[in-house]
Amino acid sequence: MNADVSNKIPRMLLLPAVFVVFLSLLPIGYLFIRTFGSLSDLIYILFRLQVLLIFIKTALLVVTVCSSSMLIALLSCWLVTRTDIKFKAIWSGMLPMPLVVPSYVGAFIIIIVLGPKGMLQKALEPFGILNLPDIYGFKGAWLTLTFLCYPYIFLTLKSAMENIDPALQEIAQSSGYSYWKYFLKIELPLLRPAITSGSILVILYTLSDFGAVSLLRYQTFTWSIYLQYQAAFDRTLAAGLSLILALIVILILYFESKMRKNGYYYRTNARASTSRPLFKLNKWQIPASIVLGSILLIGLIIPLFFLMYLAFQGVVTDQVPKNLLSLSVNSVMVSVITAIAAFGAGSSIALITAKYKSRIAVLLENTSYIGFGIPGIVIALSLVFFGANYANILYQTIPFLIFGYTIMFMPALIGAFKSSLLTLNPRIEESAKILGESEIGTFRRILLPITSPGIYYGMSLVFLLTIKELPVTLILGPLDFGTLATALWNASEEAFFLEAAISGVVIIVISIIPIFGLNKLTNERSLWVHYK
Amino acid sequence: MGTLQIELKNISKRFGNTKAVNNVNLKVEKGSILSIVGPSGCGKTTLLRLIAGFDHPDQGELLINGNPMWDQDNNVPVQKRNTGMIFQDGALFPHLNVQQNIGFAINKDQIKSTVGSLLELVGLKAKETNMPHELSGGEQQRVALARSLATNPSILLLDEPFSNLDIQIRKEIRTEVKSILKLYDMTAIFVTHDQQEALEMGDQIALMKDGQIEQIGIPEEVYLNPKTQFAAEFFCQANILNCEIDQGKITTFISEIDLDIDKNTSRAMKLVVYPHQLRIENSSKTEEGNAFVKKRIFQGNTYNYTLELLNKETVNLIQSMSEIVEEGSSVVVRYSPSGFVVCFDKGDQKTFVVA
Numbered sequence: 090m091n092a093d094v095s096n097k098i099p100r101m102l103l104l105p106a107v108f109v110v111f112l113s114l115l116p117i118g119y120l121f122i123r124t125f126g127s128l129s130d131l132i133y134i135l136f137r138l139q140v141l142l143i144f145i146k147t148a149l150l151v152v153t154v155c156s157s158s159m160l161i162a163l164l165s166c167w168l169v170t171r172t173d174i175k176f177k178a179i180w181s182g183m184l185p186m187p188l189v190v191p192s193y194v195g196a197f198i199i200i201i202v203l204g205p206k207g208m209l210q211k212a213l214e215p216f217g218i219l220n221l222p223d224i225y226g227f228k229g230a231w232l233t234l235t236f237l238c239y240p241y242i243f244l245t246l247k248s249a250m251e252n253i254d255p256a257l258q259e260i261a262q263s264s265g266y267s268y269w270k271y272f273l274k275i276e277l278p279l280l281r282p283a284i285t286s287g288s289i290l291v292i293l294y295t296l297s298d299f300g301a302v303s304l305l306r307y308q309t310f311t312w313s314i315y316l317q318y319q320a321a322f323d324r325t326l327a328a329g330l331s332l333i334l335a336l337i338v339i340l341i342l343y344f345e346s347k348m349r350k351n352g353y354y355y356r357t358n359a360r361a362s363t364s365r366p367l368f369k370l371n372k373w374q375i376p377a378s379i380v381l382g383s384i385l386l387i388g389l390i391i392p393l394f395f396l397m398y399l400a401f402q403g404v405v406t407d408q409v410p411k412n413l414l415s416l417s418v419n420s421v422m423v424s425v426i427t428a429i430a431a432f433g434a435g436s437s438i439a440l441i442t443a444k445y446k447s448r449i450a451v452l453l454e455n456t457s458y459i460g461f462g463i464p465g466i467v468i469a470l471s472l473v474f475f476g477a478n479y480a481n482i483l484y485q486t487i488p489f490l491i492f493g494y495t496i497m498f499m500p501a502l503i504g505a506f507k508s509s510l511l512t513l514n515p516r517i518e519e520s521a522k523i524l525g526e527s528e529i530g531t532f533r534r535i536l537l538p539i540t541s542p543g544i545y546y547g548m549s550l551v552f553l554l555t556i557k558e559l560p561v562t563l564i565l566g567p568l569d570f571g572t573l574a575t576a577l578w579n580a581s582e583e584a585f586f587l588e589a590a591i592s593g594v595v596i597i598v599i600s601i602i603p604i605f606g607l608n609k610l611t612n613e614r615s616l617w618v619h620y621k
Numbered sequence: 622m623g624t625l626q627i628e629l630k631n632i633s634k635r636f637g638n639t640k641a642v643n644n645v646n647l648k649v650e651k652g653s654i655l656s657i658v659g660p661s662g663c664g665k666t667t668l669l670r671l672i673a674g675f676d677h678p679d680q681g682e683l684l685i686n687g688n689p690m691w692d693q694d695n696n697v698p699v700q701k702r703n704t705g706m707i708f709q710d711g712a713l714f715p716h717l718n719v720q721q722n723i724g725f726a727i728n729k730d731q732i733k734s735t736v737g738s739l740l741e742l743v744g745l746k747a748k749e750t751n752m753p754h755e756l757s758g759g760e761q762q763r764v765a766l767a768r769s770l771a772t773n774p775s776i777l778l779l780d781e782p783f784s785n786l787d788i789q790i791r792k793e794i795r796t797e798v799k800s801i802l803k804l805y806d807m808t809a810i811f812v813t814h815d816q817q818e819a820l821e822m823g824d825q826i827a828l829m830k831d832g833q834i835e836q837i838g839i840p841e842e843v844y845l846n847p848k849t850q851f852a853a854e855f856f857c858q859a860n861i862l863n864c865e866i867d868q869g870k871i872t873t874f875i876s877e878i879d880l881d882i883d884k885n886t887s888r889a890m891k892l893v894v895y896p897h898q899l900r901i902e903n904s905s906k907t908e909e910g911n912a913f914v915k916k917r918i919f920q921g922n923t924y925n926y927t928l929e930l931l932n933k934e935t936v937n938l939i940q941s942m943s944e945i946v947e948e949g950s951s952v953v954v955r956y957s958p959s960g961f962v963v964c965f966d967k968g969d970q971k972t973f974v975v976a
Contacts, residue, residue: 516712519675520765522699523706524726524772534725538716 098445099528106437106453113434113460113496117335120471124325124332131329143330147296147309150230154295155288157235162242162287165384168377170250172368180381181247185240187388189600191557191574193300194593195233197581198392199224200304201399208395229305236388237301238294242287249283250276255365268368282348289345296338297464299560304581310334311466315560318470328474331467342462346455393597400594403587410576410588417595420572423487424555427494428502428548435499435547436506443510454503461500468497469564490565497561498554502547509543510536549603556600573599623650625687626808627672627776632681633832634664634671641667642678643832649776649825652806654799656823658813660855664832665812669778672810673706674699686775705769706778709785711761713753713768720749723767739767742801759790766798770805777802777809783818795821816856820844828852846972850965853893860899860936864892864964871964871973874932875911876956879976890964890971894956899938901926901952910951912936917948928954 124131134140168174169181187195202208203224210221222228253276261271299311306312310330317327370377403409410416435457442454460468472493476484483489513536521531537544559574566575573592580589627649634642641664649655657665670676672683674690674697682692689695690702713722723739724732740746743763753761762782769777782798783791799822802809811822819826820840827837828851836848836856847853850861864873869884871877873892904910915935916927923939926946930936936954946952964971 514710514712516708516710517714519673519699520706520708520712520714520768521725522675523673523702523704524768525700525703526726527700535714539714 098441098447098449101528102437102441103449106441109434109438109499110453110456112492113499114456116468116471116475116496117459117463119475120328120331120335120467123474124328127325130325131332134326135329135333140330140333143308143310143313144333146227146307150227150234150302150307150309151292151295153231154234154238155291157231158239158242158291159284159288161235161239161384162246163284165239165381166243166246166250168381170247171365172370172377174370174377174381175374176378183385183389184381185244186385187237187392188240189553189597190237190389190392191300191559191593191596192233192237192298193304193559193574193578193581194396194596195237195392196229196301196304197577197586197589197593198395199229199233200581201395201586202391203229225306227307230302230307230309233301233305234295234298236384238291239384239388241290241294242284245283245287245290246280249280253279258366285348286345289341292341293338293462296334296341297466299464299466300578304578311464311560314466314470315563318473318564324474327470331470335463335467338462338464338467339459342455342458396590396593396597399587399590403591406587408585408587409591410580412571412576413591413595416571416573416576416592417599419570420556420574420596421599423491423494423572424552427491427498427555428551430491430495431499431502431551432506432544432548434495435503436544438499439503439506439510442503443507444515457503458500460496461498463497464560465497465558466560466564468493469561472565485565485567487567487570490562490567490570493561493565494551494555494558497558498551501550501554502544505543505547505550506540509540509546513539552603553600556596623652625649626651626653626685627655627810628682628684629668629672630682630684632668632671632678632683634667634676634678636667640832642671645681645832645834647827647834647837649808649810651808652803653824654802654807654809654811654822655825655827656811656813656819657827657829658816658819658856659829661814663829665814665829666780667832668829669706669780669810669812672776673704673778674702703772703775704778705772705774705776707762707765707769707780707782709781711753711758711765711782713761713764715753718750718752719745719756719764722753722764723771725768726772735771736767739771742770743767757790758786759794762786762794763797766801770801770807775808777807779809779811781813782811784813784815791818798822816858819856826856828856830855847893847963848970850891850968853963853965857893857895858937860894860896860938861965862892862894862934862936864890866890866964866973869976871962873956874930874934875954878956878958878962880962881974881976888966890966893963893965894936894958896938898956898958899936900955900957901928901938901940901946902944902955903946904951904953908953910953912952912954914946914948914950914952917946928952930954 165180165184169177169184174180200207203221205221205223207221207224210218213221257275258271261275262268266274296309297311298309299315302309303312303315308316310333314327314330314334317330318324438453438457441450472489473484476489480489483492517539518531518535521535522528526534556572557574558572559578562572562575563578566572571579573596577589577592577596580586580592625648627647629645629647632642632645633640643664645668647655657668659665667676671678671691672685677696678691683690685702685704688697690697714725717725719740720736724736727735736749740749743766745760745763745767748756748760753764756764765782779798783794786794795818811819813819813822823840825837826840826843828835828843830851836843836852843852844857847857847859853859854861862873862875864871865888866872866880866882867887869880869882871880871892873894901912901914910931912928912930914926915929918925920939923941924945926938926940928936928938938954940946958975961972961974964973
């Protein structure tokens with residue numbers, strides 16, 4: 090059916106959604122207006138060689154991280170979904186896990202292990218090797234981000250590869266295609282949208298990353314912005330750099346939404362019941378396992394092992410940060426409040442975008458995602474400018490910090506809530522209404538209980554993102570306020586590595602807790618989906 | 622004539638440039654079941670959703686039980702229309718068990734007695750604590766029926782409720798649902814695309830095409846006296862043959878039949894020929910064939926034949942298994958109507974009594 094005239098968004102939903110989107114765009118909008126206001130100064134500043142260098146360095150990192158993550162993801166995903174490799178379930182469960190390692194933890198481990206006077210060098214000293222190639226700068230940042238980012242492509246690619254109808258391969262091979270010809274000519278083109286959308290996530294992650302590049306001293310936009318903000322009295326350059334970075338991100342988001350409109354055509358019938366003919370590895374079985382094993386070793390096992398080893402040493406040598414408990418309480422508190430705030434702010438937008446197809450709905454959804462794409466440091470800076478001018482009482486208070494988090498992470502909740510709303514058959518809601526239940530009653534008795542796993546999932550995501558967040562906390566947090574993340578960053582800046590490791594372990598342990606609940610709930614949900 | 626329970630006057634609804642429902646008038650009496658049948662996209666589901674209140678007409682009037690539900694001054698919300706609805710996929714609440722689903726809209730103190738008797742009615746006493754996903758498709762639809770009866774609706778709307786079920790269960794649940802509706806003296810509108818189902822369920826049949834009601838009447842009337850060529854082809858699944866009326870006879874390629882009419886009428890028309898009015902025999906030496914067997918489909922106790930007449934017209938017919946004719950063979954088709962025949966003269970319906 091075409092646009093249904095009576096399908097107007099009820100005011101009860103529209104007003105809060107518009108208000109939330111307006112609030113979340115306010116700081117960024119202010120950054121634009123302010124920076125364009127002093128355009129003449131800005132142009133003078135921005136056309137310096139320094140800015141061009143920052144741009145080139147950032148672009149270099151984005152391109153290299155993206156291509157190396159793509160290679161790792163393609164290879165590992167092909168091994169896991171298309172071959173008869175042993176222990177498939179374990180591999181495919183473990184390979185996305187580096188996702189949970191915060192980038193500053195990854196960078197911190199790289200410094201500990203590969204840095205000057207690091208563990209590797211100490212181990213090699215008896216053999217006469219006194220100098221390792223410098224890990225600071227591009228090499229370290231590239232290595233760290235590659236192994237943290239490949240899971241984004243791996244995950245989108247894996248679901249796409251699993252959804253490709255196995256019959257395609259049978260048809261291609263029965264018409265004389267060799268396996269590799271089939272893979273290159275048919276499967277790879279079908280996977281292109283998935284690879285692109287995963288890559289866009291990697292690009293956004295790399296552009297936004299502050300933790301790894303700051304610890305490894307590689308001057309991308311984010312770290313330069315921070316340096317300018319800290320060092321210079323005049324903050325025009327920081328604002329100008331933020332503006333450029335924001336524009337780049339908005340351009341990428343625009344490109345992504347265009348692409349999404351063209352449709353992801355890999356989605357074929359997932360219930361296709363013919364089983365897929367698997368590529369027999371035979372003598373390649375062991376080399377393939379070694380490849381996957383080394384990816385996991387670098388991306389997950391080595392970082393976690395050293396982190397725990399150092400934390401253990403820290404505990405033994407009594408270097409536990411004195412305020413560890415209050416740091417943990419702070420981290421958990423702001424993360425829980427942000428998760429709740431994100432639900433309060435994001436649910437009306439999720440309901441609108443899931444149920445209405447009007448232009449306003451699309452506009453609301455797209456603009457609410459801007460906060461997610463724009464790097465934390467830019468959000469933080471624009472809030473600083475805005476707060477210093479218009480909300481002095483709120484500036485550097487916890488509510489303001491949570492406001493910043495919510496702008497950034499609310500889209501994660503919207504996405505999760507929306508996708509669970511979309512699995513809900515609209516006839517179910519209509520059944521409740523025809524049985525006499527009001528709009529609010531239907532929401533409370535039907536929508537809320539059925540979509541609660543999605544809501545819980547979304548809130549856990551927000552919790553996880555907040556507890557790992559670094560740049561916004563550094564800039565917007567009250568002066569005497571610290572979280573585990575800022576403590577880790579500060580400690581490793583000052584080379585208190587054992588202290589830093591302890592904070593890192595606590596972050597990871599706390600992040601794991603909601604994931605357990607998540608698995609249980611997604612199982613129940615899959616039952617409901619099965620019923621549908 | 623009983624009291625009117627549902628009345629639609631000049632109801633129209635467009636979606637963009639499509640007239641989904643175009644000037645529909647309908648009346649359903651208390652306790653009667655109206656089957657609305659039509660091809661997909663004819664507007665039947667939209668019409669049902671307008672009556673339920675999920676969508677609103679662009680114009681017209683809708684009355685339920687004599688009370689205005691929608692017109693220029695009234696718009697009673699879905700919740701207040703006191704209607705029940707059963708959807709194609711049941712739409713049970715997936716997080717509630719059978720008992721809770723049926724008791725969804727009833728007061729707490731009435732739940733026990735009402736739900737208990739409804740469960741007995743639909744034969745699911747043993748499954749009262751099961752979750753929807755543990756039920757078969759037929760059981761889910763029984764729960765959906767019980768759930769909508771629980772609120773004592775004044776009318777019940779059924780939107781292709783059986784089309785997701787296996788054919789065997791479909792027949793069984795059809796008779797069961799009909800007898801329950803009759804037991805409750807329920808006024809119902811039943812939407813389907815299956816003319817067999819419409820015939821079986823409906824006290825009245827409304828045939829819909831392109832947003833309009835083509836014909837409405839009791840099942841026998843609609844079946845035997847189709848008012849339009851579409852009705853004859855879609856609903857009666859009849860063959861349409863070219864014919865000539867002349868000298869008090871109706872002549873087709875395969876037959877010549879005397880009619881009880883004025884001998885001076887003379888013109889070309891289209892004749893409605895039901896499959897059951899045709900018979901085939903193998904051609905013999907004495908009689909040459911007038912058709913070829915193009916296709917034969919085995920249907921269990923009968924054969925379904927498609928024949929190509931020598932003048933290139935095709936006809937369908939059903940014949941018992943006792944006489945089998947091979948595909949490709951030349952046959953003689955005989956046409957023997959009784960009572961009256963229906964013809965279309967440039968779209969206008971004409972009936973003639975067979976002499």
